[in-house]
Amino acid sequence: MSYQVIARKWRPQTFEEVTGQETITHTLKNAIENDRLHHAYIFSGSRGVGKTTTARLLAKALNCHKTSEPNPDPCRTDEGNACASCKEISESRSIDVFEFDAASHTGVDDIRELILESININPARDRFKIFIIDEVHMLSNSSFNALLKTLEEPPPRVAFIMATTELHKLPDTILSRCQEFLFRSIPLNKIFDRLKLIADAETINISEPAIREIARSGEGSMRDAQSNFDQVISFSGEKIDIENVISALGIASAELLTRTISAIADSNSSEILKVVDELVSRGQDLRNFSRDLLAVFRDLVVVKMAGDVENLLDTAVFPLADLQKLAQGFSESDLIRYFNSLSETEMRLHDALQPRYLLEIGLIKLVEMRRVHSIEEILRRLSALEGAPQPQNHVSAAPTPEKKTLISNAKPEDAPFPVNSDPIPDSVGDISEEPPDFDPEPPPDFFESTKNEDFISRLTANSPEEFFEGSIQISSEELEHFDDNWLDAAYEKKLALSGSEISLIATASEIAAKLPGYKEKSESVAEIYSRSANAGVGGSEFSHLMPDFSADESYDEMPLLPDNPTGEELMKYAHAHPVVKKALRIFRGKIVDVRKKS
């Protein structure tokens, strides 16, 4: 006999052999044994989980000639003594079992011809006339309507078994007339067991990890796993091991995925390059690899968010324990950012001329992302700073928002931010389209290399004291990425303007970084302020950041705030407040809403 693919050769012959759907087969057997059969069944579930197989088994059981009643254990057709009905059903040529594919018979005429016209004729030989309708969701609306009446009250000795992968496409009127069975995806270990059984029976020399990898590639579908098994067998020689499976199926091995994830966790770019090199030298599809990696990120998020949930995991590349271990190195938002960035890369891989470079850069981007902090975090730090101890002489003189009447003719040095009255450097003229708040020529020591880990650990500090322990500096890398596009764009623009030289941007985070306390804790904040006020070397460090509040700035009298100020009054007050004014200039912001602190 010619070669038959595994999926067909090993199609289950009894209800017991249907893997992973024990509750359903048990229920059906019960129904047959106790004569409690429904006249119409719907089997739904994803591909390769046993719907058609179970439908045929049920048909066999109903019509088996071995017993005088429907037989829960129909004949096995691989043994010689199978009854005529069972044999014919397994060969799809039974006279009383009509199996047809709704995908190619969608119209109402097909339904009339195939079902309605013959339904009132008694079965020719067997107990029941059985209609197996595969892919039933493909029927047209009028076909469904034509079936309604028959489905509700079919003649005796007629049974309908419908199978579909898309239950939601069936009208409710059909659903309510049928008994529904939802076939779930088959767990990995059950597919593994079945494949192992087949391998043993067919005397195929294959290692267990290789079988596991094939089982995983089926993604819960037995048929997919078995087809892949076929593919591996024809690809490999005598002995099959995991390497054969990986190259035959072009899948990313767990090992490569682990290495990639660890490399991202450890910020190890060179490891990433090695992984991509390996992928290329094995001739694997890079896009597939990115998809596998995306799925792992998804699983990591699930583990992170939902905890102990094996049934929700998708890839089965890693056991739950491994995933939990890997997930420890990341935060949820990290993983989501990686996912978004990688899915972008994945899409671009589609038409990339040099997919290798694209994947390399895409993955290295993930490594770099680890050092990036969102603007929220940086703003949070800034607001933490606002609560930090202020130099005495400034606090006493600085106007505070709580006070209701204020004369804001304070001199620049009285403001909470040290203000330098130096004029804007001449170089600004070259970039006149830029607001004059920036100094394009930063002091060379402005950005010093920093310890990112240090910075990250400080973000979780419990108190300002802990936060300022030791010295902190933020590197330019940390400031590079922002969640807001316009900040990104502004930064890019700034870079272009100052050429390849490291450039400076005046953003909230930078100001935060340059505020006293980041620099050196040992040096009292007051000292720094006094130095800056003296416009000495230290003071010049801040000068470029601070807006110029020189003579042309007129300080109007602050409006008086009544006890219950209206929105308008509050807005006016805010606009006149010197601190707010400065903040607006520094951040180039605008006031959206002013509310009174209760």
Add this chain to the structure above:
Amino acid sequence: MKIAGREQLRNQLRNREFSPVYVLIGQETFLRDLAAKTIADLALEDAQLREFNEVQHSLNESSIGRAVSDAEQLPMMAARRVVTVSNFLISSSGKKENLKDEDEEILVRYLENPSDRSVLILLPDEFDKRRKISKVLVEKAFVVEFNELVEPELTKWVKSKFAENGAEAEPTAVALLIDLIGSNLRRLSNEISKLSVAALPDKLVTKDLVSSLVASSREMENFELTNRLMEKNARKTIEILSKILDDGAEPLMLLGLIANNYRQLALAKELVIQGKNPGEIRNEFRLPNDAYNVMIAAARRTDRDKVTQLLKRIADTDLAIKTSRGGGGKKGSRLQIEMLVYELLSI
């Protein structure tokens, strides 16, 4: 006559009294059809030639004129004739109607002088009580309304249905079943007969059995998903999401659902900021109480900018699915929608 309830019909039938014309109305079509069948069964209890004395007309194919002329015929060797008329609407809206003015006249004329040897059962799928014909029917016929079952009636019904099928269900199993299916009696009855068979030979339906055999209804799950998402119940949300997707729901459909929810959230937030009072906000949404409370709580909790950001992310995901970012096809779009939900949960 007034519109009667199920109990009145039951009492009447218990005494084997029959009205010449029944009109069975209401949303609970399963009970309605069951009642129609029971009336027919009892009216033809002793009839020897049931096939000759029972006629069913669907107005999709037949007409009320033919039904009435059937009802005017004398029964064949039996006490009564039963004529059932189904598949028609008595509606005020401009929906497809197969009960025309002249048909109504025929019916009204029959109602003036109905045959006492016939039982005419009308099963309109919609019954607008303001219509003239409706008023005539209410006056001259025996109109019974079948409303949707609510608790505790529903639980009682489920339990009795299990008993009918020769099985017993744990109280938790009953509760779960109702949770999963809702109050659709037709589906409930199907599921109950399936569960009773599955529970053989012990005849005890457990909660585990219910959760492994019953697929929950889509509408329930969708509400559940958005509600849990608003509550930020990560684990539950992820579970429901993967269940819905396993059942083959379209990711884009889910995305639309989620987007709609967050749009409402944004609107609610805006109204809260504007200081509108709860009544006004409630009017704006017309949501069921539970869903409304969850949403308002979420609106108070979430920052306005956050909501905007979330809406942007939803739009991004929409684009990602439509441009097959991250691998196209079913798997790719599934990944995208899952990651979006996780992100919504984490923000």
